[in-house]
Amino acid sequence: MKQEINNAISEHALYKFRLNDVIQKGKLENPKGPCTETDCEFGKWFFGTEVSSRHRSSGFYKQVKQLHSDFHRIACQVAGLAAKGEKEEAQKMMEHEGEFNQVSNQLMETLIRWRNNV
Numbered sequence: 846m847k848q849e850i851n852n853a854i855s856e857h858a859l860y861k862f863r864l865n866d867v868i869q870k871g872k873l874e875n876p877k878g879p880c881t882e883t884d885c886e887f888g889k890w891f892f893g894t895e896v897s898s899r900h901r902s903s904g905f906y907k908q909v910k911q912l913h914s915d916f917h918r919i920a921c922q923v924a925g926l927a928a929k930g931e932k933e934e935a936q937k938m939m940e941h942e943g944e945f946n947q948v949s950n951q952l953m954e955t956l957i958r959w960r961n962n963v
Contacts, residue, residue, distance in 0.1 A: 846900065850960040853887035854953060857916065861939065861949065864920060868927040868935045879920035882913050905959035912952040919945045 860879060867873055882888045890896070891913065900906055919938065923945055926935035938945045 846896075846963045847960050849887075849890050849895070850956055850963070853891070854956050854960075856886050857949065857952060857956075860916075860920060861946075864923050864927075864935075864939060864945070867924050868932050868939070871927055871930060871932065873924055873928060878924045879917055880924070882917040885917075888913065888917075900963075903959075905955065905962060908955050909952070909959060912948060912955055915948045916945075916952050919948055 864879065867878070879885075883892050891909070896906070923935045923938050926932075926938070937943055940946060
């Protein structure tokens with residue numbers, strides 16, 4: 846369980862790099878892009894059968910589920926802005942006070958707390 850959470854932390858840390866690449870290119874390589882929370886490696890594990898019912902009923906699981914959904918919703922907004930050529934607006938969402946950065950940090954902090962309590 847701890848390794849899977851570590852993998853999630855690593856995977857989602859890469860999203861900033863990927864989204865910045867989308868902003869620069871102005872297009873998504875994958876049409877689904879960051880918009881679906883069940884298609885990323887963490888989402889496949891998180892929503893799959895490997896997570897026990899004990900872990901699914903924990904407060905951490907519920908917090909991560911909401912934050913993970915928010916993370917992908919906002920990442921999709923960033924990608925959408927970039928695809929429409931609104932690079933400046935997309936970049937603002939990625940900055941320190943930007944919505945993407947804030948939810949990304951909250952997700953990472955919650956994943957770390959969950960991992961430390963497993």
